[in-house]
Amino acid sequence: MASPYLTSLFSAAALPAGGAGPGARILSALASVRVCPHQQRRRMVAASVKRRYKGTARKEAALSELIERKVAEATEACAGEEAWEDGCRVAWDEVEEVSKAKADLRRRIAEGADDPLEPFCSDNPLADDCAVVYDDL
Amino acid sequence: MAISSLHATTSLHSPCTTNTSFRQNQVILFTTRSSRRGSTRHGGGGARTCFQVSCSADKPVVIGLAADSGCGKSTFMRRLTSVFGGAAEPPKGGNPDSNTLISDTTTVICLDDYHSLDRTGRKEKGVTALDPRANDFDLMYEQVKAIKEGKAIEKPIYNHVTGLLDPPELIQPPKIFVIEGLHPMFDERVRDLLDFSIYLDISDEVKFAWKIQRDMAERGHSLESIKASIEARKPDFDAFIDPQKQYADAVIEVLPTQLIPDDNEGKVLRVKLIMKEGVKNFNPVYLFDEGSSITWVPCGRKLTCSYPGIKFAYGPDSYFGNEVSVLEMDGQFDRLDELIYVESHLSNLSTKFYGEVTQQMLKHADFPGSNNGTGLFQTIVGLKIRDLYEQIIAERAGAPAEAAKV
Numbered sequence: 239m240a241s242p243y244l245t246s247l248f249s250a251a252a253l254p255a256g257g258a259g260p261g262a263r264i265l266s267a268l269a270s271v272r273v274c275p276h277q278q279r280r281r282m283v284a285a286s287v288k289r290r291y292k293g294t295a296r297k298e299a300a301l302s303e304l305i306e307r308k309v310a311e312a313t314e315a316c317a318g319e320e321a322w323e324d325g326c327r328v329a330w331d332e333v334e335e336v337s338k339a340k341a342d343l344r345r346r347i348a349e350g351a352d353d354p355l356e357p358f359c360s361d362n363p364l365a366d367d368c369a370v371v372y373d374d375l
Numbered sequence: 376m377a378i379s380s381l382h383a384t385t386s387l388h389s390p391c392t393t394n395t396s397f398r399q400n401q402v403i404l405f406t407t408r409s410s411r412r413g414s415t416r417h418g419g420g421g422a423r424t425c426f427q428v429s430c431s432a433d434k435p436v437v438i439g440l441a442a443d444s445g446c447g448k449s450t451f452m453r454r455l456t457s458v459f460g461g462a463a464e465p466p467k468g469g470n471p472d473s474n475t476l477i478s479d480t481t482t483v484i485c486l487d488d489y490h491s492l493d494r495t496g497r498k499e500k501g502v503t504a505l506d507p508r509a510n511d512f513d514l515m516y517e518q519v520k521a522i523k524e525g526k527a528i529e530k531p532i533y534n535h536v537t538g539l540l541d542p543p544e545l546i547q548p549p550k551i552f553v554i555e556g557l558h559p560m561f562d563e564r565v566r567d568l569l570d571f572s573i574y575l576d577i578s579d580e581v582k583f584a585w586k587i588q589r590d591m592a593e594r595g596h597s598l599e600s601i602k603a604s605i606e607a608r609k610p611d612f613d614a615f616i617d618p619q620k621q622y623a624d625a626v627i628e629v630l631p632t633q634l635i636p637d638d639n640e641g642k643v644l645r646v647k648l649i650m651k652e653g654v655k656n657f658n659p660v661y662l663f664d665e666g667s668s669i670t671w672v673p674c675g676r677k678l679t680c681s682y683p684g685i686k687f688a689y690g691p692d693s694y695f696g697n698e699v700s701v702l703e704m705d706g707q708f709d710r711l712d713e714l715i716y717v718e719s720h721l722s723n724l725s726t727k728f729y730g731e732v733t734q735q736m737l738k739h740a741d742f743p744g745s746n747n748g749t750g751l752f753q754t755i756v757g758l759k760i761r762d763l764y765e766q767i768i769a770e771r772a773g774a775p776a777e778a779a780k781v
Binding site for chain 2: 293297300301302305306307308309310312313316322324325326327328329330331332333334335336337338339340341342349354355357358360361362367
């Protein structure tokens with residue numbers, strides 16, 4: 239969530255650098271202002287916004303929807319059966335597979351400095367999946 | 376003549392393929408026909424009198440890891456690659472859904488890539504991914520054998536998002552090749568290729584607690600669905616996956632704690648490191664006196680621990696008919712000094728300097744299990760693998776010099 243303070247920071251820095259004059263003056267003026275530590279940290283985070291690629295967002299959504307669907311299918315496949323029949327077991331195994339894939343994707347997004355698609359997109363910037371989608375911070 | 380350049384080489388008996396991308400000191404005294412690079416269907420097939428000589432770095436040490444937590448992404452793999460240095464990343468520029476991880480020294484592949492049936496195929500046949508009928512063990516054996524001989528392979532990719540088998544990716548032989556998945560020790564031929572094997576044995580209660588933590592936030596999942604998923608997979612798991620633990624050189628068994636009565640949150644864990652005796656290049660870790668039985672509570676006058684404390688046990692045992700040594704830790708670390716205190720009392724850790732285990736644990740303090748036996752034993756096994764690797768490389772370097780003497 240961008241605070242008004244941060245947006246004004248960006249719009250100020252984005253002023254035409256007709257000569258480094260006005261931009262530099264504003265930045266140096268800002269630098270001389272004492273900001274609270276937590277605000278300072280927020281500024282650092284905003285300045286290095288994490289890139290999110292369309293492919294990752296799409297995968298996340300696809301997996302979430304797949305989990306819901308597979309759980310419903312499995313519950314139905316096993317309804318009214320005593321022992322674990324083939325169809326029932328396979329259905330729950332699919333649930334486990336997609337849950338695992340989703341959990342791994344979540345972990346890669348949360349832990350990595352870059353988007354999981356970064357290695358692919360740095361080589362193929364024009365791929366559809368490599369369109370950049372910013373998250374609101 | 377060329378004998379002097381044989382110092383960093385492997386055995387002279389196996390045919391080695393030439394590959395322009397390898398760093399090689401090639402001295403060809405007597406060549407045979409060379410096999411096609413990257414061929415997967417035809418194995419080595421060269422004459423035994425080949426004297427082609429190439430760098431020993433081309434012949435990897437192969438490690439097998441049996442785990443049910445998704446390939447190449449488990450905490451264990453990350454700790455292992457960290458011990459060797461460097462971060463493991465997916466191959467650059469290839470299929471973004473590849474399961475493979477590559478670092479400077481290590482390549483980790485996911486055995487799910489050897490599925491013979493994709494998701495639809497398994498549904499039609501009525502087999503789970505745990506079932507051997509869903510996996511191509513012939514291909515697995517051929518490719519692991521090829522890598523072990525220093526050849527590159529075109530390995531298929533199983534895409535977990537789409538559930539399909541994607542076009543193959545090229546894998547070059549690294550220094551250390553890890554195969555991770557559900558069936559690394561299932562096929563006897565593959566088992567014989569492994570220089571070291573590990574099995575991660577998670578008890579049912581802990582598995583349940585972990586899966587709840589993992590999946591509860593997902594729409595569509597509930598306590599019942601998570602429980603049903605574990606129970607439905609259990610018959611196949613017990614029939615096909617569990618029996619592999621008798622073949623493992625090291626088993627990490629994770630159980631609920633005994634320090635807190637009726638604890639079912641799975642937060643405090645009792646972890647056992649079961650190490651097979653008599654394994655080449657592997658000396659089990661011990662506490663105080665090798666071969667005796669010890670129970671040790673480090674918390675006392677010298678060390679203050681917070682609740683529930685730490686308890687260690689060590690002793691010889693028998694595991695599926697094999698002689699083993701078992702090191703067990705129950706409880707968790709709360710502070711750095713607890714960790715270093717424990718490390719200073721363990722022996723045969725294969726560390727290169729005092730405090731290396733602690734340093735590795737701290738380096739990844741954010742990984743799950745960093746405050747209990749799972750992190751500790753995974754780190755120790757990582758160091759043991761490094762030691763094993765160095766011993767094997769030293770052996771290989773020593774062998775040609777002896778052959779030359781003969």
